[in-house]
Amino acid sequence: MKVSQIRQAYLDFFARKGHQIVPSSPVVPGDDPTLLFTNAGMNQFKDVFLGFDKRPYSRATTAQKCIRAGGKHNDLDNVGYTARHHTFFEMLGNFSFGDYFKKDAIQLAWDLLTQEFKLPKEKLLVTVYAEDDEAYEIWNKQIGIPADRIIRIGDNKGARYASDNFWMMGDTGPCGPCTEIFYDHGDHIPGGPPGSPDEDGDRYIEIWNNVFMQFNRDEAGVMHLLPKPSVDTGMGLERIAAVLQHVNSNYEIDLFVNLLKASKDAVDAAGGQNCDAQSPSLKVIADHIRACSFIVVDGVIPGNAGRGYVLRRIARRAIRHGYKLGARKPFFYQLVPSLVKEMGEAYPELRAAQDKVAEVLKQEEERFFQTIANGMEILDGALAGGAKVVDGETAFRLHDTFGFPLDLTADVCRERGVTVDAVGFEVAMQKQRDQARAAGKFKVAQGLDYKGQPTQFHGYNTLKHEGARV
Ligand code: ATP
Ligand code: MG
Ligand code: MG
Ligand code: MG
DSSP states (O other): OOHHHHHHHHHHHHHHTTOEEOOOOOSSOTTOTTOSSOOSGGGGGHHHHHTSOOOSOSEEEEEEEEEOEETTEEOGGGBTTBSSOOSEEEEEEEEESSSOOHHHHHHHHHHIIIIISOOOGGGEEEEEETTOHHHHHIIIIIIOOOGGGEEEEOSSOSOSSOOOSEEESSSSEEEEEEEEEEEEOOTTSOOOOTTSTTTTSSSEEEEEEEEEEEEEEOTTSOEEEEEEEEEEEEEEHHHHHHHHTTOSSGGGSHHHHHHHHHHHHHHIIIIISSOOTTOHHHHHHHHHHHHHHHHHHTTOOOOSSHHHHHHHHHHHHHHHHHHHTTOOSOOGGGGHHHHHHHHTTTOHHHHHTHHHHHHHHHHHHHHHHTTHHHHHHHHHHHHTTSOSEEOHHHHHHHHHHHOOOHHHHHHHHHHTTOEEOHHHHHHHHHHHHHHHHHTTOOOOOGGGOTTSOOOOOOOTTOOOOTTOOO
């Protein structure tokens, strides 16, 4: 099954089970200033769950465009390193607004995976919240999963990366336990089961999270049972596609195979000279073109604060990886048509905006290509002679004069097994602010202000980067 067929099969399955198919909301949440980017399927239903909004349906299903590259969920650093993380991905979800609860949600999930998608049962294992005996019993008795493949995850466990399996919308409000479904890709892949110290490998991959909104937490922290509990689920489309296409890595699914090929061709044409097709840098590029394109589709342009700066960071990171492979002129924007080929049918807004997306990214790329070579020389110089740390002054100079976001410098450092002095960077940035203030020409280097004002969209004709120096 191709990615597009899997997406449709999921939506059709839940439509047959009485769910309304609802289109994805934009990646830039229009009505939620607390959120940088849409990061889950439930975002667009937040007010329905809270009871502030009513819909003509009590069951819904979506394929939601998500960005996890800043804020609470930030997977930027995982891209190029794990087989399963993207900055942009699609989250398939089914939702119950005070309709069905644990019994039906678990049954539906199981039926989809084992009957519709025909996954072998013995390859699946699940986690439940440590105290959620109800979910445990459903998996064990109703579904028939043996006890050794149901893992209880609590708040207080030894594992480093385990999520708590208890979801909260905020300090107060709806909350409840989760149950997550994992797929075992086989013992030839490194990694341990969820809850174990080496769970961060790519062997047991989390494919689906089912959240049970069971309580309302008040200001005193007391949990009250909700009269009409709800369900919110999320399954990564690329992860289930990997399972169904019998590959371990998301980057080997049909959509990414094509994007990776296009990335290699574009890098080679820009100077890459037959670059290594297996390079993690190509994965970064193929991942980032999706995130950057969909962010621009929703009206954000690269800038120095807020959403515009997240976009700039992702774009420049991709450009730097192309540079690493030998590209010496813009290549990234040329991937837009390939992306449209893969995703334009499911997301017509992408196809409609493709020329503008390419133009915005090209301008950003031309801009960064003016300084990247000199910046890389400075960085190489700082690391020459076996230095183990890039000092804060240098990192700040790279940021301020050469347009290297701090995380880009950190990304290069990580590849080379060294670190960057992030505290020293902040000190250097503050020093410059103070000097500027003293000089009476207050010029804020807002570069790291991720929570700044959302980027205002003034149409694609104004491509000025306000306040940007490089
Ligand atoms: P992980 O532990 O693997 O980082 P998560 O627990 O942060 O995932 P959830 O917030 O539970 O993820 O999101 C629901 C589902 O979305 C996950 O089970 C997974 O299939 C998918 N998903 C989450 N983050 C990513 C990502 N960065 N790229 C691709 N798919 C993702
Ligand atoms: Mg995560
Ligand atoms: Mg997780
Ligand atoms: Mg999860």
